[in-house]
Amino acid sequence: MKLVARYTQIADDFAVPDFPSAVAAPKLLLWNDVLAQQLNIDVASAERAQVFAGNLNSSNVAPVALGYSGHQFGHFSPRLGDGRAHLLGAVADQQQQLWDIQLKGAGATPFSRGGDGRCAIGPAVREYIMSEAMHALGVPTTRCLAVVASGETVYRQPPQPGAIVTRVARSHIRVGSFQYLASQGDVAGLQALADLAIARHYPEINTTGPERYLAFLAKVVEKQIALVVSWMRVGFIHGVMNTDNTLISGETIDYGPCAMMNQFDFDTVFSSIDRQGRYAFGNQPNIANWNCARLAESLIPLISDDEEQAVALLSPLINGFSEQFNHAFSQMWAQKLGLDGEQAGDKELVSELLGLLKTHKLDYTNSFDALTESLQGSVAIPSELAAWSIKWLTRTNIDSYPTMRQANPKLIPRNHIIEAILKDFTHQHQSPILNEYLHALQQPFQSPVKESWTLAPEDDENYQTFCGT
Structure with missing residues (x-):
């Protein structure tokens, strides 16, 4: 697996070198062979558990933890960052496009804020299933390459077996990444990050000066609208649309307290931590608009030294969100x-x-x-x-x-089936229905083998999802 360094030239304390913490007895549980082939990842079968647990690093590229800020349920935290994730680097696919390879649950980092840096097996398997299902549904998303059991206990409530999930993304540049540099007054870092984001995601932008970054914001707004519309097309509820979980590429990231809507209601909320319904199904467009406004605020130094003038140039792009969204909706x-x-x-x-x-x-x-x-x-x-x-x-x-x-899909990842699979993995590290169910989820617009997979509980109003930390 040939890795390329990413983000290390943006700014001090943005990509902090940090190695994953070795685990006791790694065991490969899930492997995405199709994705591995697409990304030209040729790690030998015998080494996969060690490599994707973070125990073995044969690359010259040093793993890093990325810094970012975030508005979490509306409250700003200037220093969040990857508290339990290590970016190994990037690999080139068959079209020479670069993809980030990140281990989630690979141990504490300088951004951990006292956490253990680990992931329980349930959330790791949930991310694998959900991200692959969303990809098949035509929703822009990060992907999962592997899930590795750590052989160790993760101390949650109750204690659970641990795991590491390998996330693949076109980039890990978030709205919170720009907030992080803006909160430090690092204009050079902001510009470097914006230029990297444009090169990676919006190479068609060829203007210079303020127009370049106004065009960048316009593209991000467009992508966020497309993303949320695709969520609502299939009934997906993200559950934690914080600015640190908003990728400027317009891909879904963080499948912690997510769920699928069964009975239709715009007010549907499943996340146990969303007590006010901030991220309810029908409120997702408003939050996407709000998050784009936070990106616009971060870009002010790149638009003009005169803040009032910068706001005047940025505001039409944010104020136009609703009209663009309503048209797409x-x-x-x-x-x-x-x-x-x-x-x-x-x-x-x-x-x-x-x-x-x-x-x-x-x-x-x-x-x-x-x-x-x-x-x-x-x-x-x-x-x-x-x-x-x-x-x-x-x-x-x-x-x-x-x-x-x-x-209109025939099959979505139903919450109660996902929970049954996660329970199986928590107790025995495998599920008898997973392979067949994953295969069906890859063909969501066709009638599945089992009609029972299309049925939902008559009443799932009490169903709750939880953040993996």
């Missing part, structure tokens, strides 16, 4: 319902449908799947939607089927 509903073009009354049609889904506590995924298949006569429209469907059918036809089928 409307297009999403049009795809999910197979609407051709835009006509008067479409918004009311969508609003009425969502009201019926909520009132009758209908399953989000299965309802749209039923509407999709009804166009071919293979599935009946739910009785609760029968009257509404008369109006809908005047706006769609059999030709809409391919569009709807691409937008």
Whole structure:
């Protein structure tokens, strides 16, 4: 595995050299062979557990822990950083694109703030399953290469077996990365980071001066809108949309307290730490807008020495978020319902449908799947939607089927099945249903082998997810 150093030239204390802490008895639990081939990772089978536990480093590149700030539930922490993650470096894929390779749960770092730097096996397996499912659903996301059991106990409540998960990302540049440098007044570091981000993610930006960084913000806004719209298309609730969990690439990162929505309700919250519903399903667009505003604040020194002038130039990009989002959101509903073009009354049609889904506590995924298949006569429209469907059918036809089928999955990673798999791994380091379930999740728009995988509990209102730390 040929590694390239990343981020080490940005600023002092941004990428801090730090080696993973060795674990007692590493054992490879999950290995993403397809992803490994795409990234040209040729680590021998016998060495994978040692390498991706952090026990073996045969590269000339020194692992680093990255510094970043973050607004966590609205409260700013100037120094967070990778408290339990080590970036090994980057590898080039078959198209020579670089991808970060990071070990999560590989031990304490200078940013640990007293934590043990470890990860329990449940959250590691959850990230693997969820990120691969999201990728198959067409949602921009980080990926997982491996999960390795550490052979050690992680002291949570209750104590659990430990594991290390290998995360792959186009970069680990977060909104919080810019906040970190801005809070230190490091303008040179800010510019270096912005230029790196542009080169990595937005090479089409070829302007200079303030226009370069205004264009950068505009691209990030565009990517965040696309990301959140894709989340809402499939019913994903991130659960912890802090600025340190917001990648400027527009990819999903951190699958800690995430969950999938079963019964439709914009107010759905599963995260045990989100007591006020800040990151509820329907509030995700507002938070994405808010996070982009925090990035804009960090970029002020790159726009103008006159703060008032900089704010005047940045504000239109942030203020335009809602209009851009609403347009993309409307297009999403049009795809999910197979609407051709835009006509008067479409918004009311969508609003009425969502009201019926909520009132009758209908399953989000299965309802749209039923509407999709009804166009071919293979599935009946739910009785609760029968009257509404008369109006809908005047706006769609059999030709809409391919569009709807691409937008509406038949299979999502159901919360109760994920929990059953995680319980298996916690107690016996494997699950009898995992391989078959993962295979099905890779084909979410096809009917799965087991129809039971498409069913949700009648009432999951009491379901809760928890942060892995």
